[in-house]
Amino acid sequence: MNLAANEQKFLEFYDQSITKIYRYVYFRVGSEQIAQDISAEAFLKTWQYLKEGKNIGNLSAMVYQICRNMIADNFRNISKLPISLETTSKLDLSESEEEIIGGAETGLELDKVRECLRELKDEYQELIIWHYIDDFSVPEICEIWGKSEGSVRTSLSRAIRALKAVLEGKRPNNQ
Secondary structure, eight states: OOHHHHHHHHHHHHHHHHHHHHHHHHHHHOOHHHHHHHHHHHHHHHHHHHHTTOOOSOHHHHHHHHHHHHHHHHHHHSOOOOOOHHHHTTSOOOHHHHHHHHHOTTOOOHHHHHHHHHTSOHHHHHHHIIIIISOOOHHHHHHHHTOOHHHHHHHHHHHHHHHHHHHTTOOOTTO
């Protein structure tokens, strides 16, 4: 495939994916500026890889993996930034987020759920964001994460139990 065809496919992928990628990074880092920087850099790195003529099996999985690595690098360089309650109210709710919040038995506000999510270990945060907020299927998460379906399902179950414990004011056992 020529570079022009790759460019068109990449631009379509970008348009379809940027909101989910940004939201994932934002939930992880808690800063609009850092989330914008990481999201943009991840797409740039992916495009550079394509320009070199290399084949990418799953663009989405590659961009998320680049984001995961950049987030880890960011946290190595600075301490975790808490998500401010003022900043979180600026984000639009997706239907998935509304379902999670609406279905929460505790009736907590979105800000409280986000705070609780930040108390979980990184792996659990990623799983909950990908599956319940970005609506990724278990097989899609397997591709991003590079793990088996059984492993993803087990981890997702543990992540939900841990989030429920935090929402109920308890410390999760799996921390």
